[in-house]
């Protein structure tokens with residue numbers, strides 16, 4: 001299998017990839033199509049900030065992988081380049097409490113982390129607001145994956161503080177973009193009434209991309225990422241077809257990269273439909289991997305217990321969980337709720353003889369891929 005260019009085989013120093021980096025998770029695409037109206041609505045909400053006023057608060061919703069984060073990142077970087085607006089994107093999957101959100105904002109406003117000895121929330125908040133007023137800066141905060149703040153019961157407190165910043169600190173100008181990929185969560189209705197009374201956001205919806213749009217977007221990505229002739233039209237169509245099943249563009253981007261690696265494994269210069277189909281066996285779990293990555297140790301422990309005790313009664317699941325983590329029933333129930341909201345488990349109430357109603361819990365995925373990803 002040496003590299004005779006005539007036989008279609010790759011030599012050791014060749015690759016199907018022109019630039020593999022374009023298939024990485026944090027790559028911000030140069031062209032961003034099929035999101036024109038959403039970008040317009042977001043610009044409308046942010047425009048007052050460019051004039052030195054408070055931006056309009058906005059709720060952005062849509063299924064995973066539909067370009068919500070990328071849109072916000074693009075507009076924030078334009079704002080930073082062209083205006084004095086301070087922009088902060090908080091990943092609430094990582095920073096899922098009010099304190100953590102404000103620590104992240106502090107870090108961005110001051111360019112260093114808040115003291116690790118810990119200061120009270122009030123002080124942290126006060127210092128941020130004072131700084132904004134002193135510098136006469138407008139702050140736009142994007143709470144990305146805000147659904148995680150709801151799962152931890154922190155959303156109302158965090159938003160309340162952000163939305164009332166100007167009341168507690170005259171002259172502070174803060175606007176919030178809440179981004180949620182949990183369509184079963186009604187972001188506004190789930191907030192406390194005290195927050196609802198001050199939160200009248202613009203709403204922007206990101207629908208799933210259809211197959212033609214996926215082809216369009218991924219063709220461009222493939223042109224940047226692969227050498228000419230590596231990905232044919234039929235193979236791209238197959239990628240798009242598999243991507244459109246979930247509508248999550250991340251699946252498609254992961255498919256392209258894995259299919260490229262599969263072709264290289266065969267030392268082939270071109271990707272085949274089989275390379276794509278084989279890649280899908282892993283790429284279809286992109287969403288699962290992402291959900292698992294954001295879990296705490298005790299949440300992961302419960303997922304592991306469920307995978308190991310698949311199909312057993314809730315009682316024995318709790319016992320195994322308790323044995324592993326030493327946590328009690330209340331915490332167990334809270335974690336079950338969160339995993340349910342994340343779509344990792346399915347729960348159902350059922351009559352159990354002699355014990356009244358009891359909740360049965362099962363994984364929403366096969367146990368093997370779950371365990372592979374937890375242990376791997």
Ligand SMILES: Nc1ncnc2c1ncn2[C@@H]1O[C@H](COP(=O)(O)OP(=O)(O)OP(=O)(O)O)[C@@H](O)[C@H]1O
Pocket residue numbers: 024025026027028029031032033034035062063064065066067068069070071145180181206217249250253
């Ligand atoms: N219109 C587009 N053109 C090019 N790339 C896109 C487009 N939309 C999304 N992407 C790419 O798809 C991936 C997922 O997009 P993004 O993270 O913005 O989705 P999201 O809606 O925020 O997802 P989640 O809700 O799961 O956080 C990113 O790698 C992004 O580069």
